[in-house]
Amino acid sequence: MLVRLLLALACVGVPAWVLATRWSTVLNDHPAYLVLLVALVVVGATLGLRARRPRPSGRWRTTGRVAAAVLLVAVLGAVGWLRPFAATSGDPLAVGTPTTWELRPSGPVSDVGVVFYPGARVDPRAYLALLRPLADDGHPVVVVKPPLDIALLVGAPPFDDHPEVSRWVVGGHSLGGTAAAMVDDPRVAGLLLWASYPADDQSSRDLPTLSVSGDRDGLATPADIADTAPRLPAGARLVTVPGGVHAFFGDYGEQPGDGVPATDRATAQRQIVEASRAFVDELG
Known part of the structure; x- marks a missing residue:
């Protein structure tokens, strides 16, 4: 009893x-x-x-x-x-559905959209502020709300919910990037990895790819990024954020096991956004 x-x-x-x-x-x-x-x-x-x-x-x-x-x-x-890391920022203009957050352009809309997968146990709203500049450039942005905040549990990406978008950049942070790299769909036009890497060899894949990482990351360490670089699609571009750590790729505070930053969050995030924005804009 x-x-x-x-x-x-x-x-x-x-x-x-x-x-x-x-x-x-x-x-x-x-x-x-x-x-x-x-x-x-x-x-x-x-x-x-x-x-x-x-x-x-x-x-x-x-x-x-x-x-x-x-x-x-x-x-x-x-x-x-599974208790998630709470977002410390958001976007008042984001449109929520039961399974996504959407950032909709206010001006002309590009035919290239972005689907983004959060890191494990991270509140999806933590990425909205960092992805807002992509929407400001005309790219519809869809941040997936994974079941239990584990991106590997997501089924098909929500491409069909947006028939007006013909091509997509799939991206994600940490485990979310690993999930994004698994998306196999002819509408995928690019792969955007934040502090992440593919789980398998994708070197034969003809896909524009950008990998952004921090050199003080304690979870997706510089050694991890270097060791898995041969798995990336041929011609992948790698950008390192000096002093950046894992938790700087979202707004959710500190994360256990992470490294010690050698720069401030705003400086690191400005570099993450600039590199990502240039990459997506080049595709459309």
Whole structure:
């Protein structure tokens, strides 16, 4: 009974902690995480109601209860780990849908759009300010809201939602860049990697590519970028931001495991934006 009661409290407590500390992020993100939190609360309430009921004995029933308890603890740990890094900036003109944020040009629209995948566990709004200049240049920008903020869980990119755009640059930060590199569609006109690299060899791919990284990054380290450079499509352009770290590629504060910056965020982001803007503008 005590174990069941403790699990019930955890099933309610973990979602309560996440919502208390990340309410805005969860509310404005892909609905999958919120659904998972609500499901945990329901499980917790059910366990709490059953905590005082007598349970049938038996070796198999006991084994099943232990296995279920272990699984539930694992799920609780995963849910806590998935608590996203909250965005510290945004864009008041961004248009939200359940699965995307869109930055729409105010003037003439280019036939080249941008689909961007966030880094793991990062609030997608953290990239809106950095991508706004691309929309100002006429490129429709779609920032994907991945399920559970894990870009590898995204299905097909939202190209079909924008039939007015004929060509797309796919890009992303960290794990989001790895996911972007996996997109295989004839409408892809370019690949934009921020502190990221492909998971497999793409050197035979004829695709304009820009890789922007920081030389103080503690997660996608300079050694990682150098070692994986041969995987990039032939002719890929590599730009290094002096003093830049992993968390400078979005507005979400510091990130555990990152390096120590040798420049300020604004200076680094100006270089990231300028390189990305020039790359996308060249394509259309």
